[in-house]
Amino acid sequence: MSNSSLVVYTKISPNKTVNRNHVIDTITIHCMAGNLTIESCGNLFADSTRGASSNYGIGSDGRIGMYVEEKDRSWCSSSGSNDHRAVTIEVANDGGESTGWHVSDKAYNALIDLVTDICRRNGIKQLLWRGDKSLIGQVDKQNMTVHRWFAAKACPGDYLYNLHGQIANQVNARLGAPAVPDNNNNDSGASYLVRVTADVLNIRKGPGTSYGIAGTIQDRGIYTIVQTEGNWGKLKSGAGWICLDYTVRV
Secondary structure: OOOOOOOOEEOOOOOEEOOOOOOOOEEEEEEOOOOOOHHHHHHHHOOOOOOOOOOEEEOOOOOEEEOOOOOOEEOOOOOHHHHHHEEEEEEOOOOOHHHOOOOOHHHHHHHHHHHHHHHHHHOOOOOOOOOOHHHOOOOOOOOEEOHHHOOOOOOOHHHHHOOHHHHHHHHHHHHOOOOOOOOOOOOOOOOEEEEEOOOOEEEEOOOOOOOOEEEEEOOOOEEEEEEEEOOEEEEOOOOOEEEHHHEEEO
């Protein structure tokens, strides 16, 4: 069993179970609940009295650290059965609780890269997310889990939680797998998925070119639209609006 070549920093935690007892078939994304560097996170997990660790961590600068090798079970999700089958990933937050524990664009993009790499190396052909706690362990229906399902925690924060469907479909696009419906519980019935067809697509602060540019999309990925005005769609992430003329519905 290999580890990700995307790792730039390694500090192996003593808080782990050597040799997981289940094949890797699940991804569990966590939030750090703070803007920790991958080194700071590694130092926390190096403390044996904390009794906590994760397989990987991602800083707001997009750098990736490893704290528990994939062959071993991390102590991350308050569930031994989950962590024996899941690769766990802690992501730094550049916003606090009031933002739903927001993560930076660099951290988010690194997360997509890392999850894609994990899936490819472990034979996970498609990521599945339905936001349904009752499907834990039924990986043919849902192979992403969240910490809040196993303990009274907000983890991974509402920001990342609400992006799980989008994360799944961006990874699936890279894996060559079909898109899946984004069934996050916070969606309205009008939400739908689009694939960006432009190399660079501006994200606007409102539905039209008269609004300022809030950012860009450069990955031709799949995104969730939660509101439509004319030929403009509002991104579920809250980043802004995109012109739907440069997308196709999936």
